[in-house]
Amino acid sequence: MRQAKEPSSAGAVLGWLALTALAPGAAHLRAGWRRTGLALISCYVVGLLALLAFALTTDNLVGTLIERMTTIIVSAAVLGVTWFAVIVHSFIVLRPGRLPQGGQIVTGTLAGLLAVAVVLPFGVVTQYVWTLQSTVNDIFQETPSDAPPSDAAAVERPEDPWAGRQRVNILLLGGDADDNRIGVRTDSMNLASVDVKTGNTVLFSLPRNLENVRFRPGTPMAQHFPNGFRLPPDPGGGRSDLLNSVWEYADAHPEIFGGKQHQGPRVLMDTIGYTLGVKVDWYALVNMWGFARLIDAIGGITITVEKDVVFGKYNEGLVKAGTRKLKGADAMWYARSRTFSDDYTRMRRQRCVLGALLTQADPATVLARFNRIALATKELIRTDIPRGMLKNLVPLALKVKNAKVTSVQFVPPLISTGYPDWEKIRTVAAKAIRDSGETKPPVAATASASPSPKKTAAAKRAGQNPAKGITDGCDGSF
Structure with missing residues (x-):
């Protein structure tokens, strides 16, 4: 008791x-x-x-x-x-x-x-x-039935999910899919090459207006366009044979692939991989206006707008110069507008928006706004990353948050978009990846040291290193 x-x-x-x-x-x-x-x-x-x-x-x-x-x-x-x-x-x-x-x-x-x-x-x-x-x-889907053997094997082999690779390459695309537009044009194309051990990342940005795109030899597109991607001009004088049209063209012409449908993603992945000299593992397509909802979900991002950005059909919109917190719509117009501007300036602004999102989406913000972020993300992304790989990609993404992230933009004067030097693109990409893999910081030169004539000449021939920090110059100091 x-x-x-x-x-x-x-x-x-x-x-x-x-x-x-x-x-x-x-x-x-x-x-x-x-x-x-x-x-x-x-x-x-x-x-x-x-x-x-x-x-x-x-x-x-x-x-x-x-x-x-x-x-x-x-x-x-x-x-x-x-x-x-x-x-x-x-x-x-x-x-x-x-x-x-x-x-x-x-x-x-x-x-x-x-x-x-x-x-x-x-x-x-x-x-x-x-x-x-x-x-x-x-x-995310289960491992697709048509996935390359290496992808399926990675999901099934947890002890070595990267199959011995040192880097994972994910193609990040911004699409302009719209209810009033047929097909998808990828106006923003960035390849993130991530070191699986350190998280060090290189973000390669390719211009939408890259011409005479070459396809990997032996592929259906290479057989159809042996001299590069070239079509007659559109009735209005525009072109539908630029890099941003590859996905749309492949989807619209299944006869090139023996009747197989929806080949756009694979063709663009293979094409950009061939252009940069890497293997693209997966892609993630972001609806650009869905991206605006994601920015709103985290409460906006702080951007330094170096000068007024005009947008709208009648130039009625304006993102004023200065450092301010932008809502989703204004951030997207800042990133996308070409009014009184050009593709290359727009690419730089897109890099700044990506950098701001990467640095400002801290864990406290994500937790506090989790439901809104999840809803926005669900409407935002289309990808072929298999669900089974998330176990390995999520910790890798956390590494990237605190790792070295550099950016290379393939724009003039580095390359000519009308007559690209494909070998130079691959050489620059390979060097940026090698530099990203280095764990030792570069040795700083002393203030009194002056370069030798030979080194000065070599530097001029090589040109300025195109690899930059992802937020370099985003404080308005362009």
């Missing part, structure tokens, strides 16, 4: 309940329910030790949590209900009925609030992970 040891005051009841919220079983021990109390405390300690062991022994903790989202949802829901029940039962065994009526009302009310409060963290975790899982399932 239990020997009851009920607290003698409302303060004592509430104190033991508060302790129980942190260490389940404490109130039961105080009330004489020794077996129940010891069982609860033992389960609690074992659970904490198991979580600690899991965290310390799991090499890829973030990726593993992403992979086990269903388990997290179920566990959080069960723990929340269990904790609620423990608080309620703890209140009962403390026998608050022995208190004066006023004490009973106070302790009952506060005990109810405490029971709800201990459930809230579990509810938030359940809701966040549920939203994340829904977003992931909507954006």
